[in-house]
Every structure is written in structure tokens, then in C-alpha cells.
Amino acid sequence: MEVLPKNETIALREKHIGKSCQxxxxxxxxxxxxxxGQYLYDDKDEAYLDCINNVAHVGHCHPDVVKAGCEQMATLSTNNRFxxxxxxxxxxxxxxxxxxELSVCYFVNSGSEANDLALRLSQIHTGNKDVITLEHAYHGHLTSLIDIxxxxxxxxxxxxxxxxVHLASSPDYYRGKFRDSEYRREDLGHMYAQEVKEICNGIEEKGRGVCAYIAExxxxxxxxxxxxxxxxxxxxAHVRKAGGVCIADEVQVGFGRVGKHWWSFQMQDVVPDIxxxxxxxxxxxPVAAVITTRAIAESFEKTGVEYFNTYGGNPVSCAIANAVFDVIEKENLRENALVVGEYLLECSQILAKKFEFIGDVRGVGLFTGIEIVKDRSTREPSKEIASYVSCRMKEEHILISTDGPDGNVLKMKPPMVFSKQNVDEVMYALNGIFKEVKETFEFAIAPRPRSDSCSKEARKTMGPSLKEAIIKSI
Structure with missing residues (x-):
């Protein structure tokens, strides 16, 4: 297929694609x-290291996954009624x-559909409507999910x-309602959970029951x-006592990203209902699923309303999902996430000792956040610096992004094939750009000529002692 010039692509997009699609x-x-793999290539064949694409879990266009989809598509693609x-x-x-306990599956096309079905299952099983969700949470683009x-x-x-809809505080130890600067970190889980208990009590006082608690x-x-x-x-425990079910949203953080486990909820030693x-x-x-208990599935069956999804669970989607499982296991990607993720976290923490505008570094496996602040004592966020760093990293052909309620968290959720060498490249570039920030920002955007220390050419010559070099420069 002919590739349009970039300006024509932009013109057509502006003409025919909704402006809300950013x-x-x-x-x-x-x-x-x-x-x-972990690289994206633009219309000039320039490579960009992808640190944010958690969708391409086992690497972009993995040949085994592509082969499985192509072969099944050439054989049969139909709905799951056969x-x-x-x-x-x-x-x-x-x-x-x-x-x-989690033994029954329903197949859908997207995480949004999965969460919508999870809410429907919860409502039918409990007979309740009230949902407890978290501050700053996102669960999908369907109307039912925008509502929560x-x-x-x-x-x-x-x-x-x-x-x-009932909002519980985001259990953020750094800038949340309860902080580790004021309370012991080991007490924070209980303190944030008590707020959920109070919400459950408030719902019961109104003569209602809890439908569900949902959280990533x-x-x-x-x-x-x-x-x-x-x-x-x-x-x-609080939600179940109030008659509700517990939904674990693993749409972004599942399939071994944390390394030690297949699923992130396992770090909390809990068993969700959905x-x-x-x-x-x-x-x-596009393939997704809901996994639940036999009891909840039986409540759904008793309604007598058939559940049917035209494309959910079709042979092509399931062939691809099976191939993803194969690759994760064959290439030991959970172990890779654990080893490389620990290295990424350690290197990021070293940078935090060097640059005072890094307020916090946190992560598990290949899931890392670097929180940028104006002042470490007040923990006031700096969206300007975070945005500047993200844009500068793009100029260095490394893709990271920002998130959080104040847009001040640099987030990294790369494909699971990410390597220690990739971490070195990211850290080398961040180190140079953070130097620029230190030299040019008086915690207000004022960019000046860029440092040569983070050039792509320089990164190619870096040795294995990057971490030690950064430590020495602190």
C-alpha cells in the first residue's frame, strides 16, 4: 500500500477523525x-525505543504471534457458537x-468490554447498584465505565x-490523603482501607448494599x-461484608508484568471475585476476557438472558492469545520483567539521589513511575518539568509519557522484551536531560540550548558501567 506523505496524513486526520481522538x-x-520488539520506526525509518507500549506485551509484531494469527485467519474465523x-x-x-476459585471465563474484545461485563455480573449477582471506585481511576471508555x-x-x-458511585481516596503513600511523611508506611494500607469501610457503612445506612469494589x-x-x-x-473483607463483590482490573498490569506473579493482585495475597x-x-x-467464580456465573445463567459476543473468543483472537502465552513462557518474559525491572528501579533511584526535583521513584517489574516535583518538602508537583522531559526524550528517540492527576509522573511500561541495555540507554538520556533541567529550570519552564551529554551518538558508545558512573557523579 502506498504511504502518504506525513502532511497528507495529518490533513486527512484533521478532516475525518474526531478531534477528541488525540x-x-x-x-x-x-x-x-x-x-x-521494543522499537518503533517512523516514516523516515528512524528507530524509537518504546518505553510505554504495554499493549505490545511480548514485543511489537512478534513473529510467533503474527504467524498464529495469520494461519488461523487463513483457516477459519467465526463466532464462538461453534x-x-x-x-x-x-x-x-x-x-x-x-x-x-476463579474458574469461569467470558471472552470479549477489549478491556472496556471486560469491565462493563464485570459490572453487569456484579449487579446481577448482588442485586445492588452502588459501586466503590478509586480517585483518579480509569476503567474504560464505555458509558458505564466513564461513570465510575x-x-x-x-x-x-x-x-x-x-x-x-462512591469515591475512595487513591492509596498513594507519596502525595495521597495519608502520606509516608506523616505516618508509618506499614500503617497506610489499613488507613486507606478504613475509608472504604466507612463508605460501605454509609451505603448500608441508606438501606442499600454494595454492588462492587473495582480497582486496578x-x-x-x-x-x-x-x-x-x-x-x-x-x-x-469490608466490601464482602457489605454484600459486594471485588473486581481486580488487570487490563494494563497483568500477564506477568510484575515478574513474580502472573497477576498484580497476587502481590496483595487476595482472591478477587472477578x-x-x-x-x-x-x-x-483486540481480545480480552472476564474470569470469575462458578457462583457468579450461575447467577448470570439464572437470568435466562443469553450472553453473546460476535467476535469475543473467535478462533483467530484465541489463537493469538494462546501464542502470547507461549511466548511469555518460552522466552521467560516474567523472569525478564523481574530482573530488568529491578535494574530499572535501582537506576531510577540512583538518579533520584542526584536530582532534587525527583520526588519519588516506585515500581514493580516493568511498571515504573518517576514523580517530578518543584519542592521535595512540600511535594508540589511539576507538570512543566515532566512534560519537558517527555518531549526531550522523544527528541532523543526514546518514548516515555506522563500521567497522574497532576501530569507530573514519568511512566514506563515497556514491552516485556525490554533489556538492561535498553535501561542503560534510557538512564543515560534521562541523566543528560535532567542536567538540562537543573541548569535551565528554576522550577519554571525556560529551555535553553540542550546538553550534548545525552546525544544519540554518545549513547551508542556507553559502556556497562553507566550505573557506577552516575553514582560517582552524585
Whole structure:
């Protein structure tokens, strides 16, 4: 197919694509034509190291995944009302990674569909409507999910908080309601969970019951937040006592990203009633699923209303999902996430000792956040510096992004094939750009000529002792 000049692509997009569909780097958007492993290539065949694409879980265009999809598409692609091995084998693989209580699967096309179905299952099973969700959370773009996504409904043009939606504070130890600067970190899980208990009590006082508590097992849009230990154990107990079910949203953080486990909720030693998965499941192909208990599935069956999804669980999608499982296991990508993730976190923490505007560094596996602040004592966020760093990294052909309620968290969720050498490249570039910030920002945007220390040419010659070099320069 003929490739249009970039200016024509932009013109057609402005003419025919809704303006609400925003691009990365809007002032100078990238036109990406090829993906391979942890790299993306633009219309000039320039390579960019991808640190943010958690959808391409096992690497862009992994040949085994592509082959599985192509071969199945050339053989059969139909809905799941016919018997086919791919869907049952995929369901078995999902269930085998879960606690034994979670044994029934429903297949859908996206994480949004998965979370919507999870809410429907919860309402039917409990007979309740009230949902407890987290501050700054995002669970999908369907109307039902915008209603429970503070990240969206709280925007100036958002729909606002509905009467049946209850917000619990984001369990953020650094800049949340309860902070480690004021309380012992080991107490924070209990303190944040107590707020959920109070919400449950308030719902019961109105003569109602809780339908569901839904939360990502690590908070992505909320700012790369790692839940305090013990938090989910207490929350789940309070919610279940109030008649509700507990939904773990693993759409962004599942499939071994944390390294030690298949699923992030396992770090909290809990068993959800419903788990939703998506994004990485198909490595870019639209496939997702809901995994739940036999009891909840039976409540759904008793309604007598058939559940049917035209494309959910079709042979092609399930062939691709099975291939993703194969690659994760064959290439030991969970172990890679653990080893490389620890190295990424350690290097980021070293940078934090050197640059005073890095307020906090946190992460598990290949899920890392660097919080940028104006002042470490007040922890006041600096969106300006974070945005500057993100844009400068793009100029250095490294893609990271910003998130969090104040847009001041540099987030990294790269493909699982990310290597220590990739970490070195990222850290070398960040080190140079952070030097620029230190020299040119008096904590207000005022860019000056860039430092040569983070040039792409210099990065190519760096040795294995990058970490030691940074330590020496502190």
C-alpha cells in the first residue's frame, strides 16, 4: 500500500477523525510505520525505543504471534457458537494462572468490554447498584465505565459523579490523603482501607448494599501507584461484608508484568471475585476476557438472558492469545520483567539521589513511575518539568509519557522484551536531560540550548558501567 506523505496524513486526520481522538506529541506527532520488539520506526525509518507500549506485551509484531494469527485467519474465523479448540484451550490457560476459585471465563474484545461485563455480573449477582471506585481511576471508555472513572468524569466537561458511585481516596503513600511523611508506611494500607469501610457503612445506612469494589491492582492513570501492603485484604473483607463483590482490573498490569506473579493482585495475597484482562492478551490484537467464580456465573445463567459476543473468543483472537502465552513462557518474559525491572528501579533511584526535583521513584517489574516535583518538602508537583522531559526524550528517540492527576509522573511500561541495555540507554538520556533541567529550570519552564551529554551518538558508545558512573557523579 502506498504511504502518504506525513502532511497528507495529518490533513486527512484533521478532516475525518474526531478531534477528541488525540495524538501523542500533538505539536509534532510521530508517523509510525513499523514495529519490531521494543522499537518503533517512523516514516523516515528512524528507530524509537518504546518505553510505554504495554499493549505490545511480548514485543511489537512478534513473529510467533503474527504467524498464529495469520494461519488461523487463513483457516477459519467465526463466532464462538461453534465448537472450537482455541477458545477452550485459551480459557484453560487463563484459569490455570488464577486462584482455583476463579474458574469461569467470558471472552470479549477489549478491556472496556471486560469491565462493563464485570459490572453487569456484579449487579446481577448482588442485586445492588452502588459501586466503590478509586480517585483518579480509569476503567474504560464505555458509558458505564466513564461513570465510575474519576479520571474522566471529573474533567471540566465530564458527566460528574453519579449518585450510585462512591469515591475512595487513591492509596498513594507519596502525595495521597495519608502520606509516608506523616505516618508509618506499614500503617497506610489499613488507613486507606478504613475509608472504604466507612463508605460501605454509609451505603448500608441508606438501606442499600454494595454492588462492587473495582480497582486496578496497580494504579496506572492514577500515577503508577503501588498499593500499600495489606490494603486489598482489608478492603475486600469490608466490601464482602457489605454484600459486594471485588473486581481486580488487570487490563494494563497483568500477564506477568510484575515478574513474580502472573497477576498484580497476587502481590496483595487476595482472591478477587472477578478479574478483567485485556490489552497485552493479544499483543495488539483486540481480545480480552472476564474470569470469575462458578457462583457468579450461575447467577448470570439464572437470568435466562443469553450472553453473546460476535467476535469475543473467535478462533483467530484465541489463537493469538494462546501464542502470547507461549511466548511469555518460552522466552521467560516474567523472569525478564523481574530482573530488568529491578535494574530499572535501582537506576531510577540512583538518579533520584542526584536530582532534587525527583520526588519519588516506585515500581514493580516493568511498571515504573518517576514523580517530578518543584519542592521535595512540600511535594508540589511539576507538570512543566515532566512534560519537558517527555518531549526531550522523544527528541532523543526514546518514548516515555506522563500521567497522574497532576501530569507530573514519568511512566514506563515497556514491552516485556525490554533489556538492561535498553535501561542503560534510557538512564543515560534521562541523566543528560535532567542536567538540562537543573541548569535551565528554576522550577519554571525556560529551555535553553540542550546538553550534548545525552546525544544519540554518545549513547551508542556507553559502556556497562553507566550505573557506577552516575553514582560517582552524585
Amino acid at each position: 495524538l501523542f506529541y500533538r505539536k509534532d506527532p510521530l508517523k509510525i510505520l513499523v514495529g519490531k 465448537l472450537h479448540d482455541n477458545i477452550v484451550l485459551c480459557a484453560k490457560r487463563l484459569v490455570d494462572t488464577m486462584p482455583e 472513572s474519576h479520571y474522566k468524569f471529573n474533567l471540566p466537561g465530564g458527566v460528574g459523579q453519579k449518585e450510585h 491492582s496497580m494504579l496506572s492513570c492514577g500515577g503508577q501507584i503501588i498499593l500499600p501492603q495489606g490494603y486489598l485484604q482489608e478492603v475486600y 478479574v478483567t484482562v485485556g490489552k497485552p492478551m493479544g499483543n495488539g490484537h
